[in-house]
Amino acid sequence: MTVESIKKxxxxxxxxxxxxxxxxxxIGTRSKNPAFNIFTLAIAHETDxxxxxxxxxxxxxxxxxxxxxxxxxxxxxxxxxxxxxNRISNLNTKITDKxxxxxxxxxxxxxIPAVHAPALExxxxxxxxxxxxxxxxxxxxxxxxxxxxxxxxxxxxxLKSLDELSKKLQEYLPIKIGxxxxxxxxxxxQIPCSAVAFVTERRDPNSHQLLSNLAVSxxxxxxxxxxxxxxxxxxxxxxxxxxIPLAKGRNIIPFQQINGRGYYAIWDEDNQxxxxxxxxxxxxxxxxxxxxxxxxxxxxxxxxDGTEQxxxxxxxxxxxxxxxxxxxxxxxxRNRLLKIERQELHDSLKLRQFKQDMRQEAxxxxxxxxxxxxxxxxxxxxxxxxxxxxxxxxFFSPYANVPIKALTSNEALKINKESPxxxxxxxxxxxxxxxxxTFVKARVRNFHDRFIIFPQAKDxxxxxxxxxxxxxxxxxxxxxxxEVEDGQIIADIFEEMWEQSISDEGNILWxxxxx
Numbered sequence: 001m002t003v004e005s006i007k008k009x010x011x012x013x014x015x016x017x018x019x020x021x022x023x024x025x026x027i028g029t030r031s032k033n034p035a036f037n038i039f040t041l042a043i044a045h046e047t048d049x050x051x052x053x054x055x056x057x058x059x060x061x062x063x064x065x066x067x068x069x070x071x072x073x074x075x076x077x078x079x080x081x082x083x084x085x086n087r088i089s090n091l092n093t094k095i096t097d098k099x100x101x102x103x104x105x106x107x108x109x110x111x112i113p114a115v116h117a118p119a120l121e122x123x124x125x126x127x128x129x130x131x132x133x134x135x136x137x138x139x140x141x142x143x144x145x146x147x148x149x150x151x152x153x154x155x156x157x158x159l160k161s162l163d164e165l166s167k168k169l170q171e172y173l174p175i176k177i178g179x180x181x182x183x184x185x186x187x188x189x190q191i192p193c194s195a196v197a198f199v200t201e202r203r204d205p206n207s208h209q210l211l212s213n214l215a216v217s218x219x220x221x222x223x224x225x226x227x228x229x230x231x232x233x234x235x236x237x238x239x240x241x242x243x244i245p246l247a248k249g250r251n252i253i254p255f256q257q258i259n260g261r262g263y264y265a266i267w268d269e270d271n272q273x274x275x276x277x278x279x280x281x282x283x284x285x286x287x288x289x290x291x292x293x294x295x296x297x298x299x300x301x302x303x304x305d306g307t308e309q310x311x312x313x314x315x316x317x318x319x320x321x322x323x324x325x326x327x328x329x330x331x332x333x334r335n336r337l338l339k340i341e342r343q344e345l346h347d348s349l350k351l352r353q354f355k356q357d358m359r360q361e362a363x364x365x366x367x368x369x370x371x372x373x374x375x376x377x378x379x380x381x382x383x384x385x386x387x388x389x390x391x392x393x394x395f396f397s398p399y400a401n402v403p404i405k406a407l408t409s410n411e412a413l414k415i416n417k418e419s420p421x422x423x424x425x426x427x428x429x430x431x432x433x434x435x436x437x438t439f440v441k442a443r444v445r446n447f448h449d450r451f452i453i454f455p456q457a458k459d460x461x462x463x464x465x466x467x468x469x470x471x472x473x474x475x476x477x478x479x480x481x482x483e484v485e486d487g488q489i490i491a492d493i494f495e496e497m498w499e500q501s502i503s504d505e506g507n508i509l510w511x512x513x514x515x
Contacts, residue, residue: 002111002142003085009114009140009191010044010081014226014268014275016194017219018044020051021084023077024132024173027104028151029061030069034103036151038072038165039177040187042084043132046194052078057172064168067154067161074172088144088187107146107185114142116193118263119278129176130183137193137266137276146185156181159492195220196266196276198228200253210253210280214246214266225269228253230280234260243267253280350483354475362475367396369452373463377402379453379494382470383409383446386416387424389471390439393452400434403455405498408509409442421509432512439510443501451484453491462487 010018022045026038057074064070079087117127118138131139146152155162166178177184195217200210216224230242230253240255246266255262262280267273349369354362370378374397382389385408394404421439429435450467464487468479484490501507 003088005114006085006142006189006191009273012268012271012273012275013220013222014195014216014224014271015140015273016044016192017046017217018081018191019048020045021079021081021189022049023079023084024057025075025077025104026072026169026173026177027075028070028072030071034105036105037107037146037185037187038152038155039175039184041130041132041175042187042189044081044189044191049078051080052076062168064161064164066164067158070154070161072165072169074169084189088189105151106187107150107152108148109144109187110147112143112145114140116140116274116277118265126180127188130180130188131190132174133192134190136197136278138274138278139193140191140274142189142191144187149185152184155184160496193274193276196226198264198266198276198278200262200280203258204252208255208258210255210262212251212253214248214251216248226275227267227269229265229267230255230262232257232260232262352481353478354481355478356476359475362481363392365481366393366452366471366474369454369465370394370397373454374402375399376460377455378404379451379455379491379498380404380406380471381449381451381453381494382407382467383442383448383450384412384415384470384472385409386412386472387419387421387428390425390437391428393471394437395435401436404435404437405494406437406439407442407494407498407501408439409447410445413441425510435512437510437512438502438508440498440501441507441509442497443504443507444497447497451490451494453487453494455491456488462491464490 009015022043024041024043026040027035028038029035055076057076058072061071061073064072116138117125117131117134117140119135120128127134127141131141149156155165162181163178166176169175169177197215198212200212202211203209204211214226214228216226226246228242228244228246228251230240230244231238232240232255239260240257240262242254244251244254253264264277264280265274266276268275349365349372352365354365370393378394378397380390380394385406390406394406397404425439450470451464452467453462453464456462464484466482466484467474468481469477473479
């Protein structure tokens with residue numbers, strides 16, 4: 001069924017007139033084991049490229065420093081469409097590369113349902129950074145997903161090796177495999193939507209309607225019946241939804257408002273398929289112009305190292321606005337959203353503000369986070385972290401034997417040199433209660449990071465909050481505790497520092513006995 005679906009799209013005139021497939025294979029080798037697939041990208045082409053049996057993009061295999069047992073290479077082939085179908089017919093086991101007399105092995109591959117990846121100018125999709133030239137109308141994608149990851153598991157588990165592979169791979173192929181570890185071992189076929197081009201030109205001066213242009217490839221001989229599906233999205237709602245028939249050349253998109261982001265899909269009515277899709281670029285309504293006058297005055301001062309600095313001073317002479325200057329419904333909505341956002345952040349535990357004399361409130365908030373998210377463990381990262389801070393925070397975790405990793409610095413040891421860590425914790429614990437805590441001094445001499453991190457659970461991402469101050473100062477002066485956008489990055493950096501530090505047993509300040 002997959003082969004039939006691919007053949008149908010390749011043969012659809014409103015998608016393209018495809019003649020061959022460009023194949024990029026990222027291959028890994030370990031010792032005397034067979035070469036294995038790290039990632040393969042196949043791109044359908046309309047032009048008759050010269051068939052290439054094999055071309056080495058990497059002059060020789062590249063060895064990783066972080067995993068000396070692994071080498072990788074990038075190979076390019078131009079093959080016929082028929083040849084490509086012959087190759088994918090055996091993807092459920094392995095492919096034999098007869099030219100090199102080597103076996104290229106794959107994991108357990110499963111073809112997942114095809115998707116259309118639109119050309120997004122400002123938005124993102126999960127394939128961004130993996131495809132080649134996904135411009136204009138986007139691409140139809142078929143993917144064979146490696147569900148076992150048996151040959152690439154070491155890369156997924158070793159973040160340093162994956163990061164090194166990704167950086168070195170970008171020297172030869174413009175893809176970012178490091179941010180797509182789930183795609184390791186996979187094969188993706190990209191079929192670009194290249195027969196229909198759609199662009200929005202400008203907004204009608206008297207309404208919110210947009211003037212657009214539709215172009216169709218000359219290779220399409222018969223008349224194609226195309227429709228346009230247009231919509232805007234704002235604050236989780238789909239607004240201004242339109243479906244209209246399209247003609248070659250000038251078309252009007254009858255939008256009623258200009259709120260939100262605009263998107264489009266060009267639909268082939270006869271073949272019932274998307275032949276182009278993407279984002280409608282925003283139309284500028286107003287411009288603020290600022291005119292600055294250069295003054296003769298300077299600001300002159302000395303830096304702590306004694307070097308003198310001279311800064312030329314400018315003053316704003318005038319300000320003007322071109323375009324909309326009357327307050328309308330969008331301004332009222334925008335102001336309302338700003339007002340409720342703070343309360344929503346407060347209620348969702350994403351952000352909380354603390355002022356002087358709010359020590360107990362701040363500790364209660366941290367304990368609330370611990371109760372909500374520590375089922376898989378806790379990482380506490382603070383250069384001034386000490387015994388009393390642990391007792392007031394991570395000791396409140398209600399979950400048995402979850403790994404708790406606490407990282408402090410030399411600064412904390414200097415301040416608390418008269419307060420032995422082991423003795424104070426042992427004295428404080430009356431009953432261990434399935435505690436799995438390791439308290440470590442960082443190998444890094446100085447750091448200023450203050451985070452509480454909750455590692456990734458099976459169905460939940462990493463969550464991390466910036467504390468804004470040290471644990472011993474929570475709620476004593478103004479600070480903000482705020483969830484960071486990508487907790488995985490923070491967790492990865494913490495883990496790297498943790499592994500460097502705990503490798504020296506002398507850095508372990510206290511560790512729970514086995515329960």
